[in-house]
Amino acid sequence: DVKVTQSSRYLVKRTGEKVFLECVQDMDHENMFWYRQDPGLGLRLIYFSYDVKMKEKGDIPEGYSVSREKKERFSLILESASTNQTSMYLCASSNPFGFTSYEQYFGPGTRLTVT
């Protein structure tokens, strides 16, 4: 059974703190993604990684960085959290060599509140 897990469902942090969100997948997928979900804005891509230690900026990378030291784990880092980063964060993974589907499998999400 496909499984993507995220380290926390709910997180409350203070402005200026460094925040780590972790995502783990057990499907041996090459691709991993970090999105933020805000009402009316859909799912916006922050960063994605197509291989270990490889990463590319998505549409809204400002204020974020990522780390992928192992294939199964993809971390999102907020270097100095700000209130406008309060959001739902979703991790996803996919197999780029899927000739029948590029389906992305999502984690349960982390609701981050920055006060």
Next chain:
Amino acid sequence: GENVEQHPSTLSVQEGDSAVIKCTYSDSASNYFPWYKQELGKRPQLIIDIRSNVGEKKDQRIAVTLNKTAKHFSLHITETQPEDSAVYFCAAKGRNAGGTSYGKLTFGQGTILTVHP
């Protein structure tokens, strides 16, 4: 990069009616168009997808149509049921700046579908 626009943002129907959600995309090289359903408090899950070499695909009560010339695709749900109530996202697999995609999807803004019993 790819840009996906989704309409309407909210849709309210009576049980048994049909529902249609429409999306447009900008990158003519996009070749894969999935639809995800996100129930309240749950993660998005793929419900149907279509590739650019196919004009229509159906799976029981849901269908997706693609018009490559106009660069738009639609989700059709027939005989709606209360359990169809959810947020629906369309997406398109375009290309990054280097010309490859690595399976990167660009999502629409989402449609909140409410089916009234």
